[in-house]
Amino acid sequence: MGAKLEGYATYHANGTGPFIVESRVPDSKTILVKNTQWWDKSDANVDRIEFTPIVSAATRVAALLSEEVNFTDSAPSQDIPRLAAQPNLKVMERTDLRTVMIGFNRKAKLDNGTENKFNDLRVRQAFAHALDPQLIQKRIMRGKSRTAGAIIAPEIPGYTEALDKPVAFDPELSKKLLAEAGATDLPFTLVCTTDAYVNEEELCQGMINMLSRGGFKPQLDIAPAAAQTPKRANGKADVYLIGWANEPMLDSYSILLQMIQTKTDNAGVFNWGGWSYPEVDKLIVEASTQMDRTKRLELQTKALQVVKDEIIMLPLHQQPMAWVMTGKVDSIVQLADNKPRHWLTHIAK
Template sequence: MKRNLLAAVAALSMLAGGVAEAKTLKWGAGREIASLDPYSFGETFTLSVLNHVYEGLVRYTGDLKIEPALAESWETVSPTVWRFHLRKGVKFHNGNAFTADDVVASLERVTHPTSPLKGNLPAYKSATKVDDFTVDIEVNGPYPLLLNDLTNIYILDKEWMVANDALLPTDSGKGVENYATRNTNGTGPFKIESRRADAQTVFVVNKDWWDKPVHNIDRIEFTPITSSATRVAAMLSGEIDFTNLAPLQDLPRLTASPDVKVLQSNELRTVYMVFNMKDKLVESDVTDKNPFKDKRVRQALYQAIDADAVQKRVMRGLSRTTGSLVAPAIPGYVPELDKRPPFDLDGAKKLLAEAGYPNGFSFLMNCNNDSLVNEEELCQAVASMWSRAGLKPNLSIAPRAQQTPKRVKGEFDVITFGWATEPMIDTYSLLVQVLHSKSGSAGVFNWAGWGDPRIDELTDKGGVELDPKKRIPMMTEALKIAKDEIMFIPMHQQPMAWAIRSGSVDVMVQSPDNKPRLWLAKVK
């Protein structure tokens, strides 16, 4: 009995030792993901988290170069057909083999008319299985950005989708759900072990991952912590090891801690103020027309914003103020379009009077409090500046989960809006998905009737032009039209601040697309 007891104690000790040696990364995120279905909403953050579970045919490296993933190689067999040779021996998390059937089913699902992510494949026409490990993807014309698009199109298991009645896409913005909303089955470096929405999602390492791991992580505990103060306290106390959203106002405090390292830069995402351009405003004392259709009104709102004050006070001096609709690193950007009109409050009042609104007018301003960096403070500051010009913004601030359905339906007059041009990393992303008039897969994020036929024409032509020397000037010209017409008011490229526990995290790759790639990270 004594020998048995000692053996049991020894076994428990070994088990405890094994648990203690497990490499765990505690991720304190600034918000929750929208769904476990990667096609449920075209939001960069949700897709970046789910990229640890699901994978595409290709992927970006940490320095944003395209490399093979589930496809080992590819070539064009005609101007409109790309052939992809799939990686053999890959298994989904449930053990099912990865084949061409999964690629075809996934592409059909993500481009379905009801898919919120169909705009991420704007040139897609069809996919055909050549054999079990070869797929042809046909596009609707010569198209230079298919590989960029495919970095964000994750592959699901067809057999799993059929068995669970999940062949159709979900839509978190419209409340459309199915089995894939709360369950996963990918090929990626981590599996989801458990999930309690708005509390914690636990990822565990996929020991059968096809790739040679760089990371040494056994377990990721993803916890959404929406309160900035709580997130900072958790970082300083060691309750979390990493946050991809370190509050700007707390960076000096975090930097001063010997146990914390701050990684800071500017990301590709540009933030704008966006107008509803439908015939009438949603909530206004002007009921017979839409004042925003008058360019003088849009110009007035632009000139009434003190961008320097926003940069210094709201963004703590860490954002990059811009007059351009895309960041400098994005093909299509030119410095000439990066200039802003000077802050001119008197000029703004004069323009409003000329337009017939000497006493201003009221409108509904829809903002999130858990999406863009310091978005709530940004909205409050801009609303205050517009009020000084005589306008009467009715500020509605709420979590993204509440505001997104209203935005998708166009139930706003002004919104804050951010666009990082991902996954394309090209001006065409903004043009085709946001600025283009709604038509087929174009204009998916054109929520309130903005647009211009000249932009549509340039975008359509640029989308099939393979010569960069011809295509990129088309994109720039479309940006110039949008700028001249003041379709949006650009604010800044937002700062990107991560924080890690230096005693817990050994390696963390921070890319300019602001996507954590924890399969490239190491913990101590």
């Protein structure tokens, strides 16, 4: 990395979007005001936005109930029934584009110094069979998630139904596969974060229990993303949880290029497992120069098929998203990328 460069644009908005930054205090409050010179003359009537980050879920709920805040795009799922029952609040729910999945590190040895048996496909298959997708969806995610068999959501180009079949829950088969691979009672560490995904702590604790019953000896390493991301990115995590929404292009090429392709200076930025599949790389590179959309997506779907067959990544679900607003918000557009378009929002007068 070169020298740190700072200039006027580092601390000032350029004013080309629908809102202009009036003031900003990091981790406290950011105030946006309407840009009257913006090119899109929509009929939205939001003139001012005060963004206040509230890390605590309980505090966020209390702020909504008291109408101290009028909108949140991260309502805690366990509080949705309570919030929906309030006459002054409106709840909007759906699943978003982000697929939460398991990544396996393909280094020679695990962090505990033992041979990395996850390089054997049978062990990855055993891991998949040890997890109960129905239990995760109903209990841990409170029926709000969408169980996934593919690493991309149905809305993402490159998706096919054929890819989207979850691995069957079968803990006895898991034990059998581990025995065949000489990996009975395999010890490893699952690295999770506390602040990245919906109900992540419950999800990771639940998976630890399921994996134990499936013949593994898992240990949970859970902490905020600031502490966990370096472990994952630097190959220090045996197995880890990660989510991907295929932004900003909203196309399967995003995840294939950045997470699946062999890591180089130009690809595999999030290939934290260090795997390499030449046949997949070839398909991704060919797709990058294919101008015919149908042919390009066919190439990407073929690459995604290898990802599924080899369990390069193990998809769990598309996570739920819940927006809650007070009566102050008359209407708002909720799209699958979980990003509010406040220039399309109407405030009650």
